[in-house]
Amino acid sequence: xxxxxxxxxxxxxxxxxxxxxxxxxxxxxxxxxxxxxxxxxxxxxxxxxxxxxxxxxxxxxxxxxxxxxxxxxxxxxxxxxxxxxxxxxxxxxxxxxxxxxxxxxxxxxxxxxxxxxxxxxxxxxxxxxxxxxxxxxxxxxxxxxx
Numbered sequence: 001x002x003x004x005x006x007x008x009x010x011x012x013x014x015x016x017x018x019x020x021x022x023x024x025x026x027x028x029x030x031x032x033x034x035x036x037x038x039x040x041x042x043x044x045x046x047x048x049x050x051x052x053x054x055x056x057x058x059x060x061x062x063x064x065x066x067x068x069x070x071x072x073x074x075x076x077x078x079x080x081x082x083x084x085x086x087x088x089x090x091x092x093x094x095x096x097x098x099x100x101x102x103x104x105x106x107x108x109x110x111x112x113x114x115x116x117x118x119x120x121x122x123x124x125x126x127x128x129x130x131x132x133x134x135x136x137x138x139x140x141x142x143x144x145x146x
Contacts, residue, residue: 003033003053007043014039040082044068044092051098065092071100071120078104088112091130097122 006029014022022039030036033052040060048069049056055073058064060082074096080086088104090112096102097120104110105125112118113130121136128134 003029003035003037003049003056004047006032007037007039007047008045010037010039011041011043038062038082059088061087063087063089065090065094065114067093068096069094070096071098073099074101076102079106080104091116094118100124 006025010022010025010029013025026037026039034054035056037053037056037058038060041058041062041064043062043064044066046066047064050069051072053070053072056070057075057077059076059078061078061080061084062076068090076088076090078086078088086104086107086109088102088110091114093115094112094117096118099121100118100123102110102112102118102124110124111127112124113128113132115131116128117133118124118128119133119135122134123136124134
Protein backbone atom coordinates (compact mmCIF):
# COMPACT_ATOMS: atom_id res chain seq x y z
CA UNK A 1 0.00 0.00 0.00
CA UNK A 2 1.34 3.44 -0.94
CA UNK A 3 2.10 6.22 1.57
CA UNK A 4 -0.60 8.33 -0.09
CA UNK A 5 -3.27 5.67 0.51
CA UNK A 6 -2.20 5.17 4.11
CA UNK A 7 -2.30 8.94 4.68
CA UNK A 8 -5.78 9.20 3.15
CA UNK A 9 -6.95 6.33 5.37
CA UNK A 10 -5.44 7.90 8.49
CA UNK A 11 -7.04 11.28 7.71
CA UNK A 12 -10.44 9.69 6.99
CA UNK A 13 -10.34 7.80 10.28
CA UNK A 14 -9.49 11.00 12.16
CA UNK A 15 -12.34 12.90 10.49
CA UNK A 16 -14.75 10.15 11.60
CA UNK A 17 -13.56 10.49 15.20
CA UNK A 18 -11.36 7.37 15.33
CA UNK A 19 -8.26 9.19 16.62
CA UNK A 20 -6.46 6.13 18.01
CA UNK A 21 -6.98 4.11 14.86
CA UNK A 22 -5.86 7.11 12.77
CA UNK A 23 -2.65 7.32 14.80
CA UNK A 24 -2.07 3.59 14.40
CA UNK A 25 -2.32 3.89 10.60
CA UNK A 26 -0.01 6.95 10.77
CA UNK A 27 2.54 4.88 12.72
CA UNK A 28 2.33 2.05 10.20
CA UNK A 29 2.95 4.57 7.40
CA UNK A 30 5.86 6.00 9.39
CA UNK A 31 7.36 2.57 9.98
CA UNK A 32 7.19 1.52 6.34
CA UNK A 33 8.06 4.82 4.63
CA UNK A 34 10.00 6.67 7.38
CA UNK A 35 7.67 9.66 7.20
CA UNK A 36 5.46 11.68 9.53
CA UNK A 37 2.23 12.64 7.78
CA UNK A 38 -0.21 14.25 10.21
CA UNK A 39 -3.75 12.91 9.86
CA UNK A 40 -5.03 16.42 10.69
CA UNK A 41 -3.59 17.97 7.53
CA UNK A 42 -6.01 18.81 4.72
CA UNK A 43 -4.96 17.51 1.31
CA UNK A 44 -6.35 16.56 -2.05
CA UNK A 45 -6.74 12.82 -2.72
CA UNK A 46 -4.53 13.12 -5.83
CA UNK A 47 -1.43 14.15 -3.87
CA UNK A 48 1.62 12.34 -5.19
CA UNK A 49 4.83 11.35 -3.42
CA UNK A 50 7.87 10.57 -5.53
CA UNK A 51 10.29 7.97 -4.15
CA UNK A 52 7.47 6.96 -1.76
CA UNK A 53 7.89 10.22 0.17
CA UNK A 54 10.64 8.68 2.28
CA UNK A 55 11.59 11.01 5.12
CA UNK A 56 8.75 13.47 4.47
CA UNK A 57 7.33 15.39 7.45
CA UNK A 58 4.08 17.35 7.17
CA UNK A 59 2.54 19.31 10.08
CA UNK A 60 -1.18 19.06 10.79
CA UNK A 61 -1.78 22.80 10.11
CA UNK A 62 -1.03 22.33 6.40
CA UNK A 63 -3.50 22.57 3.51
CA UNK A 64 -2.41 20.99 0.20
CA UNK A 65 -4.25 21.54 -3.09
CA UNK A 66 -4.82 19.36 -6.13
CA UNK A 67 -2.06 17.94 -8.32
CA UNK A 68 0.75 18.52 -5.81
CA UNK A 69 3.90 16.41 -6.12
CA UNK A 70 6.25 16.05 -3.17
CA UNK A 71 9.66 14.38 -3.38
CA UNK A 72 11.51 12.63 -0.55
CA UNK A 73 12.93 14.20 2.64
CA UNK A 74 10.65 17.25 2.46
CA UNK A 75 9.66 19.05 5.66
CA UNK A 76 6.56 21.26 5.76
CA UNK A 77 6.42 22.74 9.25
CA UNK A 78 4.22 25.33 10.93
CA UNK A 79 5.72 27.16 13.91
CA UNK A 80 2.56 26.74 15.95
CA UNK A 81 0.86 24.00 17.88
CA UNK A 82 -1.67 21.75 16.20
CA UNK A 83 -5.02 23.49 16.08
CA UNK A 84 -3.60 27.02 16.22
CA UNK A 85 -4.78 29.37 13.43
CA UNK A 86 -1.36 29.62 11.72
CA UNK A 87 -1.02 27.41 8.67
CA UNK A 88 0.77 26.74 5.42
CA UNK A 89 -1.35 26.63 2.27
CA UNK A 90 0.05 24.93 -0.82
CA UNK A 91 -2.15 25.65 -3.82
CA UNK A 92 -2.80 23.40 -6.83
CA UNK A 93 -0.15 21.98 -9.19
CA UNK A 94 2.87 22.74 -6.98
CA UNK A 95 6.05 20.62 -7.22
CA UNK A 96 8.27 20.38 -4.15
CA UNK A 97 11.78 19.04 -4.72
CA UNK A 98 13.75 16.61 -2.56
CA UNK A 99 15.25 17.83 0.72
CA UNK A 100 13.23 21.06 0.68
CA UNK A 101 12.08 22.78 3.86
CA UNK A 102 8.95 24.93 3.97
CA UNK A 103 8.55 26.62 7.34
CA UNK A 104 6.02 29.26 8.32
CA UNK A 105 7.01 32.64 9.75
CA UNK A 106 7.13 32.83 13.56
CA UNK A 107 3.57 34.10 13.92
CA UNK A 108 1.85 33.91 10.58
CA UNK A 109 0.71 31.96 7.58
CA UNK A 110 2.66 30.99 4.48
CA UNK A 111 1.25 30.57 0.97
CA UNK A 112 2.80 28.65 -1.91
CA UNK A 113 0.98 29.87 -5.03
CA UNK A 114 -0.56 27.76 -7.77
CA UNK A 115 1.94 26.13 -10.13
CA UNK A 116 4.99 27.12 -8.07
CA UNK A 117 8.09 24.94 -8.11
CA UNK A 118 10.30 24.52 -5.07
CA UNK A 119 13.74 23.28 -6.09
CA UNK A 120 15.65 20.52 -4.37
CA UNK A 121 17.23 21.66 -1.12
CA UNK A 122 15.45 25.02 -1.07
CA UNK A 123 14.42 26.61 2.22
CA UNK A 124 11.17 28.58 1.99
CA UNK A 125 10.16 30.86 4.87
CA UNK A 126 8.02 33.40 3.02
CA UNK A 127 5.18 33.39 0.51
CA UNK A 128 5.91 32.12 -3.01
CA UNK A 129 3.90 33.73 -5.84
CA UNK A 130 1.92 31.60 -8.27
CA UNK A 131 4.08 30.15 -11.04
CA UNK A 132 7.36 31.11 -9.35
CA UNK A 133 10.40 28.86 -8.99
CA UNK A 134 12.45 28.84 -5.78
CA UNK A 135 15.97 27.41 -5.75
CA UNK A 136 18.62 27.19 -3.07
CA UNK A 137 21.55 29.57 -2.90
CA UNK A 138 24.55 28.63 -5.04
CA UNK A 139 27.22 26.71 -3.15
CA UNK A 140 30.22 28.68 -1.92
CA UNK A 141 33.43 27.92 -0.09
CA UNK A 142 33.36 29.30 3.44
CA UNK A 143 36.79 28.19 4.56
CA UNK A 144 39.65 26.74 2.59
CA UNK A 145 41.55 23.77 3.98
CA UNK A 146 45.34 23.70 4.44
